[in-house]
Structure formats: structure tokens, C-alpha cells
Amino acid sequence: MSVDDAEALPERTRRRRAPKPHAAGVKAVAAAAGVSLGTVSNVLNRPEVVSPLTRAKVEAAMASLGFVRNESARQLRAGSSRILAYLMLDAGNPFFTDVAKGVEEAAQAAGLSVFLCTSSEDADREAAYLDLLEQQRVQGILITPIDQNSSRLRKLPSRGTPVVVVDRTLDDAEHCSVAVNDILGGELAISHLLELGHERIAYVGGPNTIGQVVDRREGARRALRTAGQPLSNLIELTTGALTVAEGRGAGQRLAGLPADRRPTAAFCANDLLALGLLQQCVSLGLRVPEDLAIVGYDDIEFAEAAAVPLTSVRQPRQLLGRTAAELLLDESSNPDHEHQRVTFTPELVVRTSTRGTL
Amino acid sequence: MSVDDAEALPERTRRRRAPKPHAAGVKAVAAAAGVSLGTVSNVLNRPEVVSPLTRAKVEAAMASLGFVRNESARQLRAGSSRILAYLMLDAGNPFFTDVAKGVEEAAQAAGLSVFLCTSSEDADREAAYLDLLEQQRVQGILITPIDQNSSRLRKLPSRGTPVVVVDRTLDDAEHCSVAVNDILGGELAISHLLELGHERIAYVGGPNTIGQVVDRREGARRALRTAGQPLSNLIELTTGALTVAEGRGAGQRLAGLPADRRPTAAFCANDLLALGLLQQCVSLGLRVPEDLAIVGYDDIEFAEAAAVPLTSVRQPRQLLGRTAAELLLDESSNPDHEHQRVTFTPELVVRTSTRGTL
DNA sequence: AGACGGGGATGAAAGGTTTCAAGAGCGCCC
DNA sequence: GGGCGCTCTTGAAACCTTTCATCCCCGTCT
Numbered sequence: 001m002s003v004d005d006a007e008a009l010p011e012r013t014r015r016r017r018a019p020k021p022h023a024a025g026v027k028a029v030a031a032a033a034g035v036s037l038g039t040v041s042n043v044l045n046r047p048e049v050v051s052p053l054t055r056a057k058v059e060a061a062m063a064s065l066g067f068v069r070n071e072s073a074r075q076l077r078a079g080s081s082r083i084l085a086y087l088m089l090d091a092g093n094p095f096f097t098d099v100a101k102g103v104e105e106a107a108q109a110a111g112l113s114v115f116l117c118t119s120s121e122d123a124d125r126e127a128a129y130l131d132l133l134e135q136q137r138v139q140g141i142l143i144t145p146i147d148q149n150s151s152r153l154r155k156l157p158s159r160g161t162p163v164v165v166v167d168r169t170l171d172d173a174e175h176c177s178v179a180v181n182d183i184l185g186g187e188l189a190i191s192h193l194l195e196l197g198h199e200r201i202a203y204v205g206g207p208n209t210i211g212q213v214v215d216r217r218e219g220a221r222r223a224l225r226t227a228g229q230p231l232s233n234l235i236e237l238t239t240g241a242l243t244v245a246e247g248r249g250a251g252q253r254l255a256g257l258p259a260d261r262r263p264t265a266a267f268c269a270n271d272l273l274a275l276g277l278l279q280q281c282v283s284l285g286l287r288v289p290e291d292l293a294i295v296g297y298d299d300i301e302f303a304e305a306a307a308v309p310l311t312s313v314r315q316p317r318q319l320l321g322r323t324a325a326e327l328l329l330d331e332s333s334n335p336d337h338e339h340q341r342v343t344f345t346p347e348l349v350v351r352t353s354t355r356g357t358l
Numbered sequence: 359m360s361v362d363d364a365e366a367l368p369e370r371t372r373r374r375r376a377p378k379p380h381a382a383g384v385k386a387v388a389a390a391a392g393v394s395l396g397t398v399s400n401v402l403n404r405p406e407v408v409s410p411l412t413r414a415k416v417e418a419a420m421a422s423l424g425f426v427r428n429e430s431a432r433q434l435r436a437g438s439s440r441i442l443a444y445l446m447l448d449a450g451n452p453f454f455t456d457v458a459k460g461v462e463e464a465a466q467a468a469g470l471s472v473f474l475c476t477s478s479e480d481a482d483r484e485a486a487y488l489d490l491l492e493q494q495r496v497q498g499i500l501i502t503p504i505d506q507n508s509s510r511l512r513k514l515p516s517r518g519t520p521v522v523v524v525d526r527t528l529d530d531a532e533h534c535s536v537a538v539n540d541i542l543g544g545e546l547a548i549s550h551l552l553e554l555g556h557e558r559i560a561y562v563g564g565p566n567t568i569g570q571v572v573d574r575r576e577g578a579r580r581a582l583r584t585a586g587q588p589l590s591n592l593i594e595l596t597t598g599a600l601t602v603a604e605g606r607g608a609g610q611r612l613a614g615l616p617a618d619r620r621p622t623a624a625f626c627a628n629d630l631l632a633l634g635l636l637q638q639c640v641s642l643g644l645r646v647p648e649d650l651a652i653v654g655y656d657d658i659e660f661a662e663a664a665a666v667p668l669t670s671v672r673q674p675r676q677l678l679g680r681t682a683a684e685l686l687l688d689e690s691s692n693p694d695h696e697h698q699r700v701t702f703t704p705e706l707v708v709r710t711s712t713r714g715t716l
Numbered sequence: 717a718g719a720c721g722g723g724g725a726t727g728a729a730a731g732g733t734t735t736c737a738a739g740a741g742c743g744c745c746c
Numbered sequence: 747g748g749g750c751g752c753t754c755t756t757g758a759a760a761c762c763t764t765t766c767a768t769c770c771c772c773g774t775c776t
Binding site for chain 4: 402427428431433435
């Protein structure tokens with residue numbers, strides 16, 4: 001992550017490059033094929049209306065001139081884009097790349113392409129990308145927002161760019177949203193730990209500007225309340241981001257506590273944190289789950305392959321992405337579209353990190 | 359990955375949506391502000407040349423009309439795009455997302471934005487995205503190609519779209535490329551295993567259409583030759599993709615062999631394969647590294663956190679991305695640009711999966 | 717007082733495509 | 747042989763910005 005970039009000295013070899021050429025447009029193609037502009041355009045957009053012979057001539061001309069359609073001009077005139085964008089929180093988190101896979105799947109089925117952007121949990125980047133995508137007039141935007149109250153986000157749909165919020169629920173009347181019930185997820189995790197008899201439980205997550213984090217914590221608190229336990233039993237460790245590195249930091253803090261005050265279990269707001277926490281605690285000599293039980297969130301592929309296979313709250317990732325993309329497509333093609341809020345239910349996957357030997 | 363999408367039944371709530379509005383252009387803004395078209399454009403592109411008073415009027419008009427610049431029109435006229443694209447092999451592989459992070463970094467420093475696309479190791483998708491990006495007239499394309507002999511790929515630069523090949527070296531005179539010496543990486547891995555006394559070694563990787571895979575295998579063979587061992591000591595297990603799931607499959611095959619013919623070590627073409635292999639072998643009762651030593655490739659963040667911390671060949675991921683983006687920027691802005699081939703050197707990181715207790 | 721210069725604003729042209737109403741060519745039928 | 751209908755092609759308008767040469771207004775210099 002950071003060690004990574006110890007400046008290795010690379011070898012370089014150089015060569016001169018060829019001069020830059022000039023692009024051929026429909027006009028040139030039309031001239032070369034001996035037809036009119038309109039015909040070339042027809043070959044491009046409605047090949048069935050042009051006679052096979054003419055089409056062949058035009059296609060030959062295109063090939064020989066190396067014609068490349070200018071999408072800006074096309075879009076300017078035609079007014080429509082064939083592109084969806086998914087603006088993710090963090091490309092390094094396999095959860096989001098799995099969601100993205102679902103999005104791609106649905107988009108491909110509809111003949112659209114997907115551009116991925118990443119805000120890296122930075123509100124300014126998010127805003128900049130939203131502006132850019134709006135200016136590009138993409139067909140629609142899927143977003144896992146960092147700042148869900150952003151006025152930018154709210155204004156987009158009213159200006160004609162459909163937006164679907166992914167992995168978050170907005171009470172707003174302007175968007176569709178597809179989410180997983182994070183409060184319930186938090187409850188599942190903590191109830192499980194309570195059932196196992198844990199009483200001092202750490203909650204590791206942050207920053208609290210991220211909705212998912214807040215909801216999962218809320219779920220944790222509810223589970224305590226339901227069980228009739230005081231909220232003070234939940235020790236909160238706030239992190240600066242949802243990354244492995246932050247998880248290690250939290251592990252350091254946890255392991256540093258005297259054994260009689262140290263929590264016996266930890267619930268992490270996502271698997272990246274959990275993996276970092278696990279790694280650090282193990283390397284500092286804590287046994288998992290005997291000294292510290294750990295529950296993660298997302299059930300990413302690496303959770304199962306971890307040093308101690310991780311108990312985690314699973315979400316239907318690809319389905320989430322696919323559903324979101326389908327809602328977006330409906331919104332941009334169906335005049336009777338109604339905004340929807342779709343909520344999936346998470347599921348607890350129990351592994352060694354809480355239950356020990358099976 | 360696949361279990362993921364057991365169809366959970368979501369709850370849905372619906373609401374009616376507002377009707378679609380009509381967009382305001384420079385023209386409307388000019389009218390509202392009582393100035394000419396050109397002035398509005400100046401406010402947008404060269405604010406310093408317009409008087410503060412006029413500028414304020416125009417900006418007010420923009421805000422009240424909700425003006426959004428039409429990027430297609432801008433690009434059509436101005437001829438330049440402010441976007442780079444990185445077409446990756448697999449967004450689910452943390453190696454590539456780390457490279458992407460480096461790309462973003464360099465792009466942001468230059469005031470550009472990055473669109474990520476993923477070919478998912480599918481040549482048709484790759485081709486489709488290349489066409490799309492060329493038509494979009496992006497400023498340049500960074501690509502980790504699946505099909506490096508694609509004529510599409512070769513033709514792009516000659517038509518005006520700069521291309522930098524990432525994590526692969528092309529002997530071609532048309533592109534810059536940034537890579538890590540994969541042959542050397544393979545040698546490092548195998549030499550390490552040979553030094554530890556292993557004689558029957560598995561090579562797990564594929565498909566062989568992917569250059570990295572081929573090079574790493576080639577390095578493995580060289581190491582054997584150097585050590586004076588027969589190539590038959592390298593047992594090749596070919597996989598269909600570089601994924602955790604394929605790794606599990608390979609693990610299944612390996613563990614099924616009778617102990618006296620089973621390799622005592624495995625070198626995997628990437629960490630995803632290695633993690634899958636590790637997981638499967640452990641769950642089938644093999645001890646790592648006692649029964650089977652494992653070396654991965656890429657040293658992704660999860661390698662260290664694995665069930666048995668993974669020995670792996672590390673590459674400077676972000677640096678790779680950053681360097682590639684910088685070359686691309688140079689190519690598209692510097693008229694004296696010379697194509698370069700930059701090669702970084704990989705490094706072996708030894709952990710428990712080969713050396714056992716330290 | 718008149719010429720000059722410069723900061724600001726202007727308006728028309730240009731950029732490559734799609735769209736669409738209209739035209740051309742041709743075979744067929746009465 | 748003339749008219750009709752059909753298929754295919756045409757050419758110009760429109761999409762929205764940016765660009766750039768031009769113009770205007772005023773203060774300044776001689």
C-alpha cells in the first residue's frame with residue numbers, strides 16, 4: 001500500500017514517434033464512396049435502409065480511411081448517450097467491485113457501457129465527478145454517495161440526469177435507491193456476539209459521515225437495547241476510513257488495552273477493517289476468537305480466506321448492482337417510471353473468527 | 359461470488375416522479391444576463407478577461423437557470439477531452455485497483471479525470487471498450503491488454519489516440535509501455551523454492567493468452583534451467599482465469615494427487631489464484647508450507663492477511679500507474695515526445711507460506 | 717483637440733454528426 | 747403509355763459551444 005512505492009529505479013528505452021495524422025469524418029467517407037453525407041449516416045445508424053451495394057461501398061471507404069465516428073458530434077445532435085456511470089466510494093474494496101460487476105452485467109444486456117469512477121471517500125472528488133458526468137450528459141448515474149445530502153446530488157434528477165443511489169437509502173423523492181438493511185445487519189452481528197456470551201464489545205468504524213457506518217452502529221446499539229444491556233458495553237473505536245490500514249490501527253489500539261478492560265469481541269463496519277484488525281491482533285499475540293472474537297461486514301471473497309476465516313454479514317452484492325442498473329434503465333426509458341426504494345436483507349455468515357472450532 | 363446472489367426477496371416502495379425539464383444553454387444564459395453568447399463562453403473558459411461586474415451577472419444567471427455546460431458541444435468545437443481512461447483486465451483484482459489509484463493520482467495532478475473500464479479478461483469486451491473510447495475521443499488510453507496483438511490496439515495511436523500499455527511490454531514502436539519484469543519475477547519465485555529444496559513444483563496459471571502468465575512461466579522455466587534441473591520438474595496446472603475460484607479448482611486437483619506424486623510447492627501466477635489454492639488445500643487437510651509451499655504474485659494487501667501469510671512477488675503497483683499516466687500525459691502534450699519502455703524490477707517477499715515459522 | 721491604445725464585449729463562423737422532408741429512379745399495372 | 751407506389755438517396759437544417767477578428771467606449775498622451 002505504501003511500502004509499495006519505494007522508488008525502484010526502472011530501466012528506460014526510448015524511440016522517436018511518428019507524426020500525428022488528421023482524422024477523416026463522414027464527409028470524407030461520403031466523398032470517397034461517392035455518396036452523400038446522409039447515406040453514410042444511414043449506414044452507421046440504420047444499415048437496413050441502405051442497399052447492400054451502397055453499404056458495401058461505404059463500408060469499404062470507412063475501412064480504408066480509418067473512419068472513427070465522432071461521438072461528441074453524435075451525442076450533440078442525437079442528444080443521447082450510451083453510457084452509464086457508477087461512482088463508487090472505493091475501488092479497492094471488493095464489495096464495490098462486485099457491485100460494479102452486477103452493474104456491468106445489466107448494462108451490457110441493455111447494450112450500454114459503464115464507466116467507473118471512484119471518489120475515494122473524498123467529498124470534493126465526488127462533487128467533481130458528478131459535475132463532470134452531468135456535463136458529459138451520461139444516460140444515468142449510479143452512485144454510492146459519501147455525502148448523501150449534497151445539493152448537487154439532489155439537483156441532478158431535476159435537470160435530467162437520472163440518479164440511482166446504491167447501498168444507501170435516501171428519504172428523498174427524487175431518486176431510486178437500492179440498499180441493504182444496514183441496521184438489521186448491525187443487529188445480526190451484535191446479537192450473534194451476545195448469544196456467544198460476550199459482554200464488552202468493540203465497535204470499529206468510521207468516519208461517521210458515511211451512512212452505512214452510522215446505520216451499522218445504530219443496529220449494534222439496538223441489539224444491545226433489545227438484550228437489555230447498557231450502551232456502555234459497546235466500546236466505540238472510530239476510524240478515519242474503511243481500509244485495512246485503519247483496521248490495523250484499531251487493532252493496535254485494542255491490543256494495547258489491559259486484558260481486564262479489553263473487549264472480548266469486535267464488530268467492524270466492513271471486512272477491510274476486520275481483516276486489518278485481525279492481522280494486527282494476531283501478530284500482537286492475541287488469539288482469535290479466544291481472546292477476541294471478530295465480526296466483519298460485506299463477506300467479501302477474502303473474508304473466508306483470512307488467517308482466521310471471518311464471520312461476516314453478507315450482502316447480495318452483484319444483485320445490488322444489477323437491480324440498481326435496471327432501475328436506472330427503467331427510469332431513463334420508461335415514461336411511467338416510478339421511483340422505488342429497494343431494500344435487501346443481509347445475512348450472517350458464521351465462521352471461525354467467532355465460533356472457534358466448528 | 360456466486361453464492362452471493364441467492365435471490366433475496368427485497369421490499370419495494372414506490373412513488374411517482376416529477377416530469378422531465380428542459381435544459382438551458384449558453385444562449386439562454388446570455389439572454390438572461392443581458393450579454394452576448396461570446397461573453398458567457400468567456401466567463402466559462404477565460405474568466406479573467408471579463409469584467410467582475412459582467413461576470414457576476416452571468417454567474418447569477420447560470421445559477422438561477424441551472425446551466426450545465428454541454429461537454430459534447432465543448433469537445434466538438436474545442437477538440438480536446440479532459441478525460442483519461444484506464445481499461446483494466448479485472449476490477450476485482452486489487453493489483454489493478456492499486457494501479458488505478460496511481461493513475462488517478464497523476465491525472466488529478468494534471469487536472470484530468472479518469473474513467474475506469476473493465477474488460478473482465480474478455481477480448482470482445484476489450485475491443486468494444488477500445489472502440490467506444492476512441493469514438494469518445496478521450497485524451498488517452500491506458501490499458502492492460504488481454505490481447506496485445508489486437509490490430510485495434512496497434513491502430514489507435516496512428517489515428518490520434520495515445521495509448522500506454524500497462525503491466526505489459528509491447529515490442530511495438532507505437533506505444534509507450536510500463537511493465538514489471540515478469541520473467542525475472544518468475545525466476546525469483548522458483549529460485550526461492552529451489553533453494554528451500556523443493557524438487558516437484560507446480561506452476562498454476564492461465565489462460566496462456568495473457569502475457570503476464572506466459573512470462574512468469576517462462577521465468578519459472580529459466581530458474582529450473584539455471585539450477586540444472588529438468589523442465590519436467592515443473593508441473594503445469596492451467597487455469598481459465600486469474601481468480602480465487604480458479605485457484606480453488608487448482609487446489610482441488612493438486613490435493614487429489616497421491617502424496618508421492620504431488621508437488622511439494624506451487625507457484626501461482628497471481629495472488630488471487632494463490633489465495634484460492636491455499637484455502638482449498640488447507641480445507642482439504644494439507645499443511646502449508648509443510649505439505650505444500652505456496653508462492654503468489656503481486657503481493658496484494660490480502661496476501662499478508664491470509665490464512666497462512668503468503669510469500670509473494672511484489673510489484674510497485676501505484677508507481678506503475680503513476681508512471682504510465684505521466685507518460686500518457688507527456689505523449690499528448692509534448693510534441694517532442696519519444697515513446698519509452700519502462701521496466702520495473704519485482705521483489706520477492708518471503709512469508710510463512712514458504713518458510714514456515716520464522 | 718485629435719489620435720492612439722487597451723480593456724471588454726460582440727457576433728458570425730466552424731466543428732461532425734443526425735434527422736427529415738423531399739427527390740430520384742424504377743418496376744408494375746391498367 | 748401514363749400513373750402509382752416503392753425503395754433508396756439526397757441536401758440542408760439543427761445540435762451547443764468555442765474562437766477570433768472586429769468593434770466600442772474611454773482614458774491618455776502629444
